[in-house]
Amino acid sequence: xxxEGAGGTISPAVTCGLIEIRESMLKQDSLIEYLLEERIxxxxxxxxxxxxxxQSGQSLLSYLKSNGILDADQLTRAVAAGNSxxxxxxxxxxxxxxxxxxxxAELARQYNLIPVRMEKNRLYLAMSAPLNLxxxxxxxxxxGYKVVPVAATEEAVRQAVNCHFNLESVTKQDIxxxxxxxxxxxxxxxxxxxxxxxxxxxxxxxxxxIITGGIEARASDIHIEPQEPDMRVxxxxxxxxxxxxxxxxxxxxxxxxxxxxxxxxDISEKRLPQDGHIAIQHRDKDYDLRVASLPATGGEKVVIxxxxxxxxxxxxxxxxxQEDDYKRFKSLIxxxxxxxxxxxxxxxxxxxxxxxxLQELNTPERNIITVEDPxxxxxxxxxxxxxxxxxxxxxxxxxxxxxxxxxDIILIGEIRDFETAEIAxxxxxxxxxxxSTLHTNDAVGAISRLVSLGIPPFQxxxxxxxxxxxxxxRKVCDKCSEPAAAQSHEIAMLDHDGSGDVPEVYKPTGCxxxxxxxxxxxxxxYEILSVSHAIKEMIVDGKSNERIAERxxxxxxxxxxxxGIIHAMEGRTTLEELSxxxxxxxA
Numbered sequence: 235x236x237x238e239g240a241g242g243t244i245s246p247a248v249t250c251g252l253i254e255i256r257e258s259m260l261k262q263d264s265l266i267e268y269l270l271e272e273r274i275x276x277x278x279x280x281x282x283x284x285x286x287x288x289q290s291g292q293s294l295l296s297y298l299k300s301n302g303i304l305d306a307d308q309l310t311r312a313v314a315a316g317n318s319x320x321x322x323x324x325x326x327x328x329x330x331x332x333x334x335x336x337x338x339a340e341l342a343r344q345y346n347l348i349p350v351r352m353e354k355n356r357l358y359l360a361m362s363a364p365l366n367l368x369x370x371x372x373x374x375x376x377x378g379y380k381v382v383p384v385a386a387t388e389e390a391v392r393q394a395v396n397c398h399f400n401l402e403s404v405t406k407q408d409i410x411x412x413x414x415x416x417x418x419x420x421x422x423x424x425x426x427x428x429x430x431x432x433x434x435x436x437x438x439x440x441x442x443x444i445i446t447g448g449i450e451a452r453a454s455d456i457h458i459e460p461q462e463p464d465m466r467v468x469x470x471x472x473x474x475x476x477x478x479x480x481x482x483x484x485x486x487x488x489x490x491x492x493x494x495x496x497x498x499x500d501i502s503e504k505r506l507p508q509d510g511h512i513a514i515q516h517r518d519k520d521y522d523l524r525v526a527s528l529p530a531t532g533g534e535k536v537v538i539x540x541x542x543x544x545x546x547x548x549x550x551x552x553x554x555x556q557e558d559d560y561k562r563f564k565s566l567i568x569x570x571x572x573x574x575x576x577x578x579x580x581x582x583x584x585x586x587x588x589x590x591x592l593q594e595l596n597t598p599e600r601n602i603i604t605v606e607d608p609x610x611x612x613x614x615x616x617x618x619x620x621x622x623x624x625x626x627x628x629x630x631x632x633x634x635x636x637x638x639x640x641x642d643i644i645l646i647g648e649i650r651d652f653e654t655a656e657i658a659x660x661x662x663x664x665x666x667x668x669x670s671t672l673h674t675n676d677a678v679g680a681i682s683r684l685v686s687l688g689i690p691p692f693q694x695x696x697x698x699x700x701x702x703x704x705x706x707x708r709k710v711c712d713k714c715s716e717p718a719a720a721q722s723h724e725i726a727m728l729d730h731d732g733s734g735d736v737p738e739v740y741k742p743t744g745c746x747x748x749x750x751x752x753x754x755x756x757x758x759x760y761e762i763l764s765v766s767h768a769i770k771e772m773i774v775d776g777k778s779n780e781r782i783a784e785r786x787x788x789x790x791x792x793x794x795x796x797x798g799i800i801h802a803m804e805g806r807t808t809l810e811e812l813s814x815x816x817x818x819x820x821a
Contacts, residue, residue, distance in 0.1 A: 307387045314385035319364050324386035326397035336377045339399035345369045348394050356380050362388040437488045460533030472708045472756050490534050497525040553590045562762040572699035573662035577674040583706045584671045604645035605632040633657040646670035652688040662697035677701040677763035678779045695773040703761040705815045707807045711748035715740045724809050727818050740805040759797040
């Protein structure tokens with residue numbers, strides 16, 4: 235029975251409670267209507283879930299989210315439906331540029347939101363999390379407009395933000411200011427203006443937008459290069475350099491100096507190469523930026539390597555999703571002792587693969603020590619050592635001391651010389667599992683490389699478990715790739731005899747998702763050589779690389795070429811991309 239006040243009327247507290255109940259029921263009814271209209275759930279399943287929610291006290295939306303019934307896009311639509319918020323299929327061309335400028339790019343990226351339009355004192359704000367009242371209040375305070383949230387999917391908002399707050403548009407005004415400033419510098423000096431005041435916010439904002447633009451573009455490296463008449467900024471995305479921005483040459487010294495200050499480098503030293511690092515946070519992620527400067531004609535070139543701690547911890551089954559590759563990796567690292575090597579050019583993903591292997595091996599009963607140059611990612615439960623050649627702490631010296639630390643597994647960043655190779659082989663022969671890298675073109679080449687460094691063939695044969703040669707190829711965009719008949723030169727690559735149907739290969743056409751490049755992301759292809767008893771004998775006998783490779787292929791090894799063709803035929807990459815990183819000539 236409802237409680238009443240002195241005059242027989244319902245009390246304000248009860249009235250408030252009834253309103254809340256009614257609003258909650260309306261929200262639930264709207265959500266149920268959405269689930270049924272979109273055919274996400276059948277009516278009987280909805281009844282079953284509602285019954286459970288009544289008994290458990292859990293909200294319907296919370297249940298749908300925690301049990302994975304709705305994906306991210308559906309969840310946004312459901313939130314909108316359940317809270318009477320308009321949902322829009324957001325496109326970049328729907329954005330009013332004047333409205334978009336009301337919100338700083340940093341806030342738009344941080345909270346994944348963008349103004350769509352203004353109407354009198356109202357600002358319609360597209361949000362992937364439209365129920366975030368704190369953010370809505372923040373935008374109201376920043377703009378002075380009353381915020382009206384509209385819901386849109388996370389990806390749609392991100393694309394709109396990237397389109398309207400791209401590097402070029404964000405820095406355009408700053409670049410104009412720099413060009414104007416170039417003519418007024420002398421006047422400022424005459425007034426005695428300090429460098430910190432002249433060096434200005436435009437430079438700070440420009441450097442910040444260059445770095446965040448690189449992160450948003452999924453770049454692995456940022457290249458800042460002295461050119462005439464402008465300084466060029468390029469990003470390495472999926473292994474390819476793409477132009478991002480041209481900055482006035484007059485601002486070059488200030489841009490480089492500001493980066494050096496952030497990286498704690500000597501801004502007065504312009505004659506020698508320097509290294510430094512910057513720690514930043516972007517979108518709630520921590521990034522370590524490795525900065526390297528190089529004196530060049532026209533000024534200093536700066537390259538910034540972007541390291542995201544989360545990307546360094548990729549599970550092995552994600553690194554090697556093909557079942558055969560995964561089993562071969564597991565077989566090699568399941569040995570209690572011996573040496574496993576990864577080979578490939580710089581930037582082929584060797585370090586990431588090594589870290590994935592260490593994750594598989596990292597258990598409380600094992601003592602794992604790494605020697606690296608540099609330590610790129612921090613791994614919990616593992617002792618990591620950074621070499622310092624300037625004080626004499628090189629790979630060889632580190633390894634000699636590490637062997638006194640009772641290790642079970644040793645990771646060596648790279649085998650570069652006889653001394654390092656000798657200690658690694660010795661450790662492998664005395665009961666340690668050793669993981670390291672070499673620079674060779676294929677897996678078999680690692681054997682002759684060790685011998686050329688001075689390791690006797692019988693020691694190579696006794697210590698070596700296996701060698702993995704790897705490359706990274708760009709993946710075709712799954713939104714715009716289409717099958718097409720192979721051209722004559724592609725048929726030749728596939729070793730097709732010309733009879734029967736013309737084989738199909740995949741061709742990317744380009745779309746908004748991949749920024750009209752046709753590729754998005756990269757994946758590894760692997761040539762995994764397991765050193766069998768027969769191959770050990772061939773190494774001791776000094777057989778050629780070609781003979782050893784033939785034997786390995788007979789035992790089941792797939793070459794990089796063969797692996798690449800499989801990936802291309804299954805639509806994961808293209809033959810054109812494969813030719814860029816793998817020698818496609820028949821051996």
